[in-house]
Amino acid sequence: xxxxxxxxxxxxxxxxxxxxxxxxxxxxxxxxxxxxxxxxxxxxxxxxxxxxxxxxxxxxxxxxxxxxxxxxxxxxxxxxxxxxxxxxxxxxxxxxxxxxxxxxxxxxxxxxxxxxxxxxxxxxxxxxxxxxxxxxxxxxxxxxxxxxxxxxxxxxxxxxxxxxxxxxxxxxxxxxxxxxxxxxxxxxxxxxxxxxxxxxxxxxxxxxxxxxxx
Numbered sequence: 001x002x003x004x005x006x007x008x009x010x011x012x013x014x015x016x017x018x019x020x021x022x023x024x025x026x027x028x029x030x031x032x033x034x035x036x037x038x039x040x041x042x043x044x045x046x047x048x049x050x051x052x053x054x055x056x057x058x059x060x061x062x063x064x065x066x067x068x069x070x071x072x073x074x075x076x077x078x079x080x081x082x083x084x085x086x087x088x089x090x091x092x093x094x095x096x097x098x099x100x101x102x103x104x105x106x107x108x109x110x111x112x113x114x115x116x117x118x119x120x121x122x123x124x125x126x127x128x129x130x131x132x133x134x135x136x137x138x139x140x141x142x143x144x145x146x147x148x149x150x151x152x153x154x155x156x157x158x159x160x161x162x163x164x165x166x167x168x169x170x171x172x173x174x175x176x177x178x179x180x181x182x183x184x185x186x187x188x189x190x191x192x193x194x195x196x197x198x199x200x201x202x203x204x205x206x207x208x209x210x211x212x213x214x
Contacts, residue, residue: 006034006079013075016068025059025178030076037080041126044082046090047112047138051130053091054137058175094134098141104149107138113156120158127159129167135159136168 010030018026036042056073063069077084094112101107119125135153139145154161 001034001038003031003034006030006037010075010079013078014072018072019064021178022060022063025174026072026076029055029059030079033076033080036126036128037082039126041124043126045112045116045126045131045134046094047116047134048128048130049087049134050091050094050137051128051132051134053088054133055130055171059178095137095141098138101138101142103142104139104144104152107142107144108153108156113153117156117158125158127163129171131157131159132164132167133171135164136171 007027007030017023056076060069060072073088074084077087097110098107101110107113116125116131120127135150135157139149139153150164151161154164
Protein backbone atom coordinates (compact mmCIF):
# COMPACT_ATOMS: atom_id res chain seq x y z
CA UNK A 1 0.00 0.00 0.00
CA UNK A 2 1.51 3.30 -1.11
CA UNK A 3 0.79 6.89 -0.07
CA UNK A 4 -0.90 7.37 -3.44
CA UNK A 5 -3.16 4.39 -2.72
CA UNK A 6 -4.17 5.87 0.64
CA UNK A 7 -4.88 9.26 -0.93
CA UNK A 8 -6.90 7.57 -3.67
CA UNK A 9 -8.99 5.70 -1.09
CA UNK A 10 -9.71 8.96 0.69
CA UNK A 11 -10.76 10.70 -2.53
CA UNK A 12 -12.91 7.75 -3.49
CA UNK A 13 -14.71 7.93 -0.15
CA UNK A 14 -14.97 11.73 -0.22
CA UNK A 15 -14.77 12.95 -3.85
CA UNK A 16 -15.76 16.52 -3.05
CA UNK A 17 -13.66 19.70 -2.82
CA UNK A 18 -12.55 20.75 0.66
CA UNK A 19 -11.76 24.45 1.25
CA UNK A 20 -8.00 24.96 1.03
CA UNK A 21 -7.65 26.08 4.64
CA UNK A 22 -8.62 22.54 5.69
CA UNK A 23 -7.57 20.54 2.63
CA UNK A 24 -3.82 21.15 2.91
CA UNK A 25 -3.63 20.11 6.56
CA UNK A 26 -5.85 17.09 5.95
CA UNK A 27 -3.56 15.83 3.20
CA UNK A 28 -0.49 16.32 5.39
CA UNK A 29 -2.08 14.35 8.23
CA UNK A 30 -3.17 11.64 5.82
CA UNK A 31 0.41 11.13 4.63
CA UNK A 32 1.67 11.02 8.22
CA UNK A 33 -1.09 8.61 9.12
CA UNK A 34 -0.14 6.34 6.22
CA UNK A 35 3.46 5.98 7.38
CA UNK A 36 2.36 5.34 10.97
CA UNK A 37 -0.23 2.77 9.87
CA UNK A 38 2.21 0.77 7.80
CA UNK A 39 5.05 0.83 10.32
CA UNK A 40 6.02 -2.65 11.53
CA UNK A 41 5.18 -1.65 15.11
CA UNK A 42 1.80 -0.19 14.24
CA UNK A 43 -0.95 -1.14 16.67
CA UNK A 44 -4.31 0.36 17.56
CA UNK A 45 -4.27 2.62 20.62
CA UNK A 46 -7.19 4.17 22.50
CA UNK A 47 -4.85 6.93 23.65
CA UNK A 48 -3.83 7.73 20.08
CA UNK A 49 -7.52 7.68 19.12
CA UNK A 50 -8.22 10.36 21.71
CA UNK A 51 -5.29 12.35 20.34
CA UNK A 52 -6.45 12.06 16.73
CA UNK A 53 -10.06 12.94 17.52
CA UNK A 54 -8.86 15.98 19.50
CA UNK A 55 -6.74 17.13 16.56
CA UNK A 56 -9.47 16.55 13.98
CA UNK A 57 -12.17 18.29 15.99
CA UNK A 58 -9.99 21.33 16.61
CA UNK A 59 -8.77 21.50 13.01
CA UNK A 60 -12.31 21.30 11.67
CA UNK A 61 -13.83 23.67 14.18
CA UNK A 62 -15.88 26.19 12.22
CA UNK A 63 -16.18 23.94 9.15
CA UNK A 64 -19.24 25.06 7.11
CA UNK A 65 -21.09 21.74 7.37
CA UNK A 66 -21.23 19.38 10.35
CA UNK A 67 -22.55 16.59 8.13
CA UNK A 68 -19.65 16.94 5.68
CA UNK A 69 -17.18 17.08 8.56
CA UNK A 70 -18.39 13.67 9.74
CA UNK A 71 -18.05 12.31 6.19
CA UNK A 72 -14.46 13.59 5.99
CA UNK A 73 -13.65 12.03 9.38
CA UNK A 74 -15.02 8.68 8.19
CA UNK A 75 -13.24 8.90 4.83
CA UNK A 76 -9.93 9.81 6.46
CA UNK A 77 -9.93 6.86 8.84
CA UNK A 78 -11.37 4.52 6.25
CA UNK A 79 -8.49 5.35 3.92
CA UNK A 80 -6.13 4.19 6.66
CA UNK A 81 -8.08 1.00 7.24
CA UNK A 82 -9.37 2.17 10.63
CA UNK A 83 -12.87 1.95 12.08
CA UNK A 84 -14.13 5.53 12.41
CA UNK A 85 -17.00 4.62 14.77
CA UNK A 86 -14.66 2.69 17.10
CA UNK A 87 -12.10 5.49 17.04
CA UNK A 88 -14.69 8.09 18.02
CA UNK A 89 -16.28 5.84 20.66
CA UNK A 90 -12.94 4.91 22.26
CA UNK A 91 -11.87 8.56 22.31
CA UNK A 92 -15.11 9.58 24.03
CA UNK A 93 -14.82 6.73 26.56
CA UNK A 94 -11.23 7.63 27.45
CA UNK A 95 -12.18 11.30 27.62
CA UNK A 96 -15.01 10.48 30.02
CA UNK A 97 -12.62 8.47 32.17
CA UNK A 98 -10.15 11.38 32.26
CA UNK A 99 -12.84 13.85 33.25
CA UNK A 100 -13.77 11.69 36.24
CA UNK A 101 -10.25 10.61 37.21
CA UNK A 102 -9.79 13.33 39.81
CA UNK A 103 -6.22 14.22 38.88
CA UNK A 104 -2.96 12.81 37.58
CA UNK A 105 -2.84 9.90 40.06
CA UNK A 106 -6.22 8.71 38.85
CA UNK A 107 -5.12 9.08 35.23
CA UNK A 108 -1.88 7.16 35.66
CA UNK A 109 -3.81 4.27 37.25
CA UNK A 110 -5.40 3.54 33.87
CA UNK A 111 -3.95 0.24 32.52
CA UNK A 112 -3.09 1.84 29.18
CA UNK A 113 -0.06 3.50 30.78
CA UNK A 114 1.34 0.30 32.29
CA UNK A 115 0.83 -1.48 28.97
CA UNK A 116 2.50 1.35 27.10
CA UNK A 117 5.45 1.39 29.51
CA UNK A 118 5.97 -2.36 29.08
CA UNK A 119 5.96 -2.08 25.29
CA UNK A 120 8.27 0.91 25.45
CA UNK A 121 10.73 -1.01 27.61
CA UNK A 122 10.78 -3.81 25.02
CA UNK A 123 11.10 -1.30 22.16
CA UNK A 124 7.79 -2.50 20.77
CA UNK A 125 5.81 0.71 21.21
CA UNK A 126 4.68 2.53 18.10
CA UNK A 127 4.85 6.09 19.41
CA UNK A 128 3.11 8.85 17.45
CA UNK A 129 2.32 12.47 18.16
CA UNK A 130 -1.29 11.44 18.73
CA UNK A 131 -0.21 9.63 21.89
CA UNK A 132 1.34 12.85 23.19
CA UNK A 133 -1.80 14.80 22.25
CA UNK A 134 -3.98 12.13 23.86
CA UNK A 135 -2.04 12.51 27.11
CA UNK A 136 -2.38 16.29 26.94
CA UNK A 137 -6.12 16.00 26.32
CA UNK A 138 -6.53 13.63 29.29
CA UNK A 139 -4.75 16.15 31.51
CA UNK A 140 -6.98 18.94 30.21
CA UNK A 141 -10.13 16.97 30.95
CA UNK A 142 -8.84 16.03 34.40
CA UNK A 143 -7.98 19.70 35.03
CA UNK A 144 -4.41 18.67 35.82
CA UNK A 145 -2.48 21.10 33.64
CA UNK A 146 0.61 21.54 35.83
CA UNK A 147 3.80 20.70 33.88
CA UNK A 148 4.66 18.11 36.53
CA UNK A 149 1.43 16.30 35.72
CA UNK A 150 2.53 15.91 32.10
CA UNK A 151 5.89 14.63 33.30
CA UNK A 152 4.17 12.11 35.60
CA UNK A 153 1.98 10.70 32.82
CA UNK A 154 4.85 10.54 30.34
CA UNK A 155 6.87 8.64 32.93
CA UNK A 156 3.93 6.32 33.66
CA UNK A 157 3.84 5.42 29.98
CA UNK A 158 7.61 5.03 29.67
CA UNK A 159 7.82 7.97 27.29
CA UNK A 160 10.47 10.63 26.79
CA UNK A 161 9.18 13.90 28.24
CA UNK A 162 11.36 15.80 25.75
CA UNK A 163 9.75 13.97 22.83
CA UNK A 164 6.24 14.49 24.21
CA UNK A 165 6.87 18.21 24.76
CA UNK A 166 8.30 18.54 21.25
CA UNK A 167 5.24 16.94 19.67
CA UNK A 168 2.90 19.09 21.74
CA UNK A 169 4.77 22.23 20.64
CA UNK A 170 4.36 21.18 16.99
CA UNK A 171 0.66 20.51 17.59
CA UNK A 172 0.10 23.93 19.14
CA UNK A 173 2.02 25.51 16.27
CA UNK A 174 -0.22 23.71 13.77
CA UNK A 175 -3.35 25.03 15.49
CA UNK A 176 -1.90 28.53 15.51
CA UNK A 177 -1.12 28.39 11.77
CA UNK A 178 -4.58 27.05 11.03
CA UNK A 179 -6.21 29.83 13.06
CA UNK A 180 -4.22 32.42 11.07
CA UNK A 181 -5.24 30.77 7.79
CA UNK A 182 -8.90 30.81 8.81
CA UNK A 183 -8.65 34.52 9.65
CA UNK A 184 -7.13 35.26 6.23
CA UNK A 185 -9.86 33.26 4.53
CA UNK A 186 -12.58 35.09 6.46
CA UNK A 187 -11.03 38.45 5.51
CA UNK A 188 -10.87 37.38 1.86
CA UNK A 189 -14.51 36.25 1.87
CA UNK A 190 -15.57 39.49 3.55
CA UNK A 191 -13.74 41.55 0.90
CA UNK A 192 -15.40 39.51 -1.85
CA UNK A 193 -18.82 40.10 -0.29
CA UNK A 194 -18.17 43.85 -0.17
CA UNK A 195 -17.00 43.89 -3.79
CA UNK A 196 -20.05 41.92 -4.90
CA UNK A 197 -22.35 44.27 -2.99
CA UNK A 198 -20.66 47.29 -4.58
CA UNK A 199 -20.97 45.80 -8.07
CA UNK A 200 -24.66 45.03 -7.51
CA UNK A 201 -25.26 48.55 -6.21
CA UNK A 202 -23.55 50.12 -9.24
CA UNK A 203 -25.50 47.86 -11.58
CA UNK A 204 -28.76 48.85 -9.89
CA UNK A 205 -27.81 52.54 -10.17
CA UNK A 206 -26.99 52.15 -13.86
CA UNK A 207 -30.27 50.37 -14.53
CA UNK A 208 -32.19 53.06 -12.62
CA UNK A 209 -30.44 55.81 -14.58
CA UNK A 210 -31.17 54.07 -17.86
CA UNK A 211 -34.85 53.75 -17.01
CA UNK A 212 -35.02 57.42 -15.94
CA UNK A 213 -33.60 58.57 -19.25
CA UNK A 214 -36.14 56.66 -21.32
